[in-house]
Amino acid sequence: MVEKAAKINNQQSNLSLPYIKTGRHYLEGSEACIEGALLAGMKVYAGYPITPASEIMEHASRRLPQFGGRFIQMEDEISAVCTLVGASWAGAKAMTATSSPGFSLMQETISFSIMTETPLVIVDVQRPGPGQGYITTSQEDVMQARYGHHGEGPIIALAPSSVQDMFNLTIEAFNLSEKWRTPVLIMTEETVAHLREQLIVPDLNTIEITKRKKPQDLEIPPEAYLPYGHDLVPPMANFGEGYNINHVGLVHSEDGNVSNYSLKVHLENIERLHQKIEKNVNEISRIEFQFLDDCDHLLVCYGSVARTSLEAVKELRSMHGIKIGFIRLVTLWPFPEEKLRSLISKVKSVFVPEMNMGMIKHPITEALRDRCDQVISMPEIGALHSPEKLIEQIVKRASC
Amino acid sequence: MKIDRLEIRIAGFGGQGVVTMGRVLGVAFTIHEGINSVNTHSYGPESRGGSCRSEVVVSQGEIHYPSVRKADILVALSQVALNMYHQDLKADGILLIDPNSVKDVPDDHVCYEVPAMAIASSIGDVKYQNSVVLGALAALLKSKIKKESLRLAVSKNVPPGTIESNLAAFEQGWTHIMKADMIIAKCDKG
Amino acid sequence: MLKHPMLKYIREDGPAGKRLPFILCPGCGAGQVLNYTLQAVDDIINKSGAKKEDFVFISGIGCSSRLTSHYLNFDSGWTLHGRAIPIATGVLLANPDLKVIVFTGDGDAAAIGGNHFIHAFRRNINITVICVNNGLYGMTGGQVAPTTQPFSITPTTPYGNIEDQFDLCKLAETAGATYVSRWTTAHPMQAIKAIKKGIANKGASFIEILSQCPVHEHKTPVEMIKSLKERTDSIDKSKNSGKIPIGEFYYSPRPEWTDRYEAIIEKCIERTL
Numbered sequence: 033m034v035e036k037a038a039k040i041n042n043q044q045s046n047l048s049l050p051y052i053k054t055g056r057h058y059l060e061g062s063e064a065c066i067e068g069a070l071l072a073g074m075k076v077y078a079g080y081p082i083t084p085a086s087e088i089m090e091h092a093s094r095r096l097p098q099f100g101g102r103f104i105q106m107e108d109e110i111s112a113v114c115t116l117v118g119a120s121w122a123g124a125k126a127m128t129a130t131s132s133p134g135f136s137l138m139q140e141t142i143s144f145s146i147m148t149e150t151p152l153v154i155v156d157v158q159r160p161g162p163g164q165g166y167i168t169t170s171q172e173d174v175m176q177a178r179y180g181h182h183g184e185g186p187i188i189a190l191a192p193s194s195v196q197d198m199f200n201l202t203i204e205a206f207n208l209s210e211k212w213r214t215p216v217l218i219m220t221e222e223t224v225a226h227l228r229e230q231l232i233v234p235d236l237n238t239i240e241i242t243k244r245k246k247p248q249d250l251e252i253p254p255e256a257y258l259p260y261g262h263d264l265v266p267p268m269a270n271f272g273e274g275y276n277i278n279h280v281g282l283v284h285s286e287d288g289n290v291s292n293y294s295l296k297v298h299l300e301n302i303e304r305l306h307q308k309i310e311k312n313v314n315e316i317s318r319i320e321f322q323f324l325d326d327c328d329h330l331l332v333c334y335g336s337v338a339r340t341s342l343e344a345v346k347e348l349r350s351m352h353g354i355k356i357g358f359i360r361l362v363t364l365w366p367f368p369e370e371k372l373r374s375l376i377s378k379v380k381s382v383f384v385p386e387m388n389m390g391m392i393k394h395p396i397t398e399a400l401r402d403r404c405d406q407v408i409s410m411p412e413i414g415a416l417h418s419p420e421k422l423i424e425q426i427v428k429r430a431s432c
Numbered sequence: 433m434k435i436d437r438l439e440i441r442i443a444g445f446g447g448q449g450v451v452t453m454g455r456v457l458g459v460a461f462t463i464h465e466g467i468n469s470v471n472t473h474s475y476g477p478e479s480r481g482g483s484c485r486s487e488v489v490v491s492q493g494e495i496h497y498p499s500v501r502k503a504d505i506l507v508a509l510s511q512v513a514l515n516m517y518h519q520d521l522k523a524d525g526i527l528l529i530d531p532n533s534v535k536d537v538p539d540d541h542v543c544y545e546v547p548a549m550a551i552a553s554s555i556g557d558v559k560y561q562n563s564v565v566l567g568a569l570a571a572l573l574k575s576k577i578k579k580e581s582l583r584l585a586v587s588k589n590v591p592p593g594t595i596e597s598n599l600a601a602f603e604q605g606w607t608h609i610m611k612a613d614m615i616i617a618k619c620d621k622g
Numbered sequence: 623m624l625k626h627p628m629l630k631y632i633r634e635d636g637p638a639g640k641r642l643p644f645i646l647c648p649g650c651g652a653g654q655v656l657n658y659t660l661q662a663v664d665d666i667i668n669k670s671g672a673k674k675e676d677f678v679f680i681s682g683i684g685c686s687s688r689l690t691s692h693y694l695n696f697d698s699g700w701t702l703h704g705r706a707i708p709i710a711t712g713v714l715l716a717n718p719d720l721k722v723i724v725f726t727g728d729g730d731a732a733a734i735g736g737n738h739f740i741h742a743f744r745r746n747i748n749i750t751v752i753c754v755n756n757g758l759y760g761m762t763g764g765q766v767a768p769t770t771q772p773f774s775i776t777p778t779t780p781y782g783n784i785e786d787q788f789d790l791c792k793l794a795e796t797a798g799a800t801y802v803s804r805w806t807t808a809h810p811m812q813a814i815k816a817i818k819k820g821i822a823n824k825g826a827s828f829i830e831i832l833s834q835c836p837v838h839e840h841k842t843p844v845e846m847i848k849s850l851k852e853r854t855d856s857i858d859k860s861k862n863s864g865k866i867p868i869g870e871f872y873y874s875p876r877p878e879w880t881d882r883y884e885a886i887i888e889k890c891i892e893r894t895l
Contacts, residue, residue, distance in 0.1 A: 056462070056463065056466065057463075058458060058459050058462045058463050058469075075716065076712065076715045076716055078711075078712065078715070097883070097886045097887045097889075097890040097891075098890045098891065098893075100887055100891065102715040102716075102880070102883055102887075104711070104715060106708060106711075106741070107737050107738065107741040108737060110705065110708075111705070111707075111708035111711075111737070111738050111741070112708075114701075114702065114705045114708035114709045114711075114712065114738075115708050115709070115711050115712035115715065116712060117699075117701070117709050117712055118680065118699070118708070118709035118710055118711060118712025118713035118714075118715070118716070119712035119713065119715050119716040120712075120716075121697075121699055121709075121712075121713060121716075122678070122712070122713045122714075122716035122717045122720065123716055123717065124715070124716035124717075126712070126716070140702060141702060141705070144701070144702055148699075168474070223472070223498070226472065226473070227470060227471070227472050227498055228455060228458055228470070228471040228472075229458075229462070229468065229469065229470040229471065229495070229498070230462050230468045230469070258637065271678050271697040271713060271717065271720060272675055272676060272678070272697065272717055272719070272720050273675065274674075274675040275697070276633075276675075276694070276695050276696055276697055276698075277697055277698075278633075278690065278691070278692050278694065278698050278699075278700070279698065279699040279700065279701070280691060280692055280700050281700065281701065281702070282691075282700075284692070285636075285637075285638035285639075286637070286638065287636040287637045287638045288636070288692050289636055289638040289639060289641060289692050290691060290692050291639075291640075291641055291645065291692070292638055292639040292640075297638075336498070339496045339497055339498055340496070340497050342496040343496035343497035344497075346496075416498075416499065418497075418499075418501070419497050419501060420501065
């Protein structure tokens, strides 16, 4: 029996759909990302080809119709991300993947999505810049992730380190975007997107999927519905359900009115957007850590650099006697300053290896300003740090 | 035999199936033997002729750093590849080359030869050379992975209609190395 | 007191205060286009049994695009400059049963939105694009647009416009729209009929409404509406008179995008069952 997929909504309970099977798989990061997205309930993908992100789009084009979802290759990155906006407003979980130059093109729409509080997921498979740069790996967009969109308005950005992460964090990205009614970025790199390793898919019934809060869930009728009100995270009505929701990108009141502008209205609007995320940093942001109990020094990293870093940290501890702790930022933004401070009392040096000239080192420096003697940036451009290089540099600096 | 961290690097030029070889090797370890492996590859922008490298890191423990630090096995299918990667081979590492494309071989490592292109051509097409190499690798790695796991991986990862030829190529690669194992193979020039 | 019949579809006020009067200048043609569109939609709801909640209005940025903003008592989105069309496309990808109407202007659709304009028509995705064409960028002060008459003096062509104009209907038709028509704000009944036909067309419809901007043209609305009548002719008559042709240029349905994709979904689901 073939079911006509006429109306797509956010229902995620139909286990007869061809999800990836529980067990061990051997996939590249790109593929794991799409499989996670499908489990999360993604029903619309719109994309545009760009190296090294095209594989993600290709996997989506193959798999999505098998789930009754719809895939479209748009005419550019701007229309790709705009397609996600419309799809989300009509109730679908939607995603795109691009690389750094395409990410730049999407910034206006990201800004708009923050203001209209539109859930959607964007994967940035970072490559070096500026300009077309090269097609290898990088972490040069991490500041763009937070500050690339014009205007105020925080955003959530995750940094996967492995194929398992590409699967898990994509599901988490969708859940975060639905829960907080915000666009969510997955800041990955060419390294992880093209890497192939084992993926363990758990029992599908153990995977938690978040659906957006709708006014119907709170028994708010259309006449009383405030598209930007009721709660710090406003319930979101989907198109086609009789709620007559007006999405507006200008500064607005809780009921969506844009013509009663005042500085008070303006501030209330922006402050709520800000607090929605920043007040909930501890719930949203995740950090992983090891060896913090006895460390003299600290290494803070994210993305694929975390893999080199953990290798180096273990060797530094076992073979060089350097007591160095390891922190991996799973969430880049909102930056988990409080969590970081709560983990560290006093260290000598904080080493921050990044595949850029030093970006996350800035919020780290601010966060640990009174917890360390110095923050040492360890840049690498166009390639993943090797353990040898990290070890050599840390041994030299740690003994000073 | 517990695998702590086994590092295999395959390098050549585009079109030789270097990327496929790495992937199939990874599938063999992870899917058919159940041991975690990480497979990465990098290549120049040209589809054919540019340099190309594929790596497989295998471990029964966690694999952090995803690339080769010091290879246990280097498969060099071009002179350029050997020149570039030979210094990253462990002192007791093994070199595997195609003697028809790699002539200049330093004598500081144990070196096996498999004329992969020639064998593949004799089966019907030079494109089967990657299965020849995989057969040779199966022999070199026989203490770490069952021949059948690699064979199965090959059969499941080649285009339909070519399974028989690829398996024949695999078998020849295997046999070639097994015969050579009878003698300690140390390559000398020429 | 008599109330305009289409006010039933307008949010006059809300908890945060009044929303009317409309921001549009007195005599602006965009208001007429809203009226014609709502009359068309009202007719469809009453006669064909379509539900009000099936209608979605998406607009870009500009005077034309203010027709959504916070005025409509419908599902709507007042979006980005030039991007109403891809956002509308996204709405359909999520729910192809919705009736999506796009309000756009000549600058919004044909300058910044030009790329999306032609691709949506090429795809024949089921949207109805209503373009309020006043031949300039009204909201920002009357600058030259891709539809401005040659030699015009505008804030950015102080020495006269040296460029030629797009014929938006020809552009839409060439790109692949399956229903293309042009009317003016001076032709209410025809415009309403055209909008109805556009909505009913299962495919990409383009309705251009030539409109007056009295403020930037420095003319009275009455003068301009008269001029719209005088400068236009039916398609047949215009061949001799050289006036701007108005009417239905093209109507030839062909398989619509979501219908074509539906066939892919059915095949895929069959295969995996």
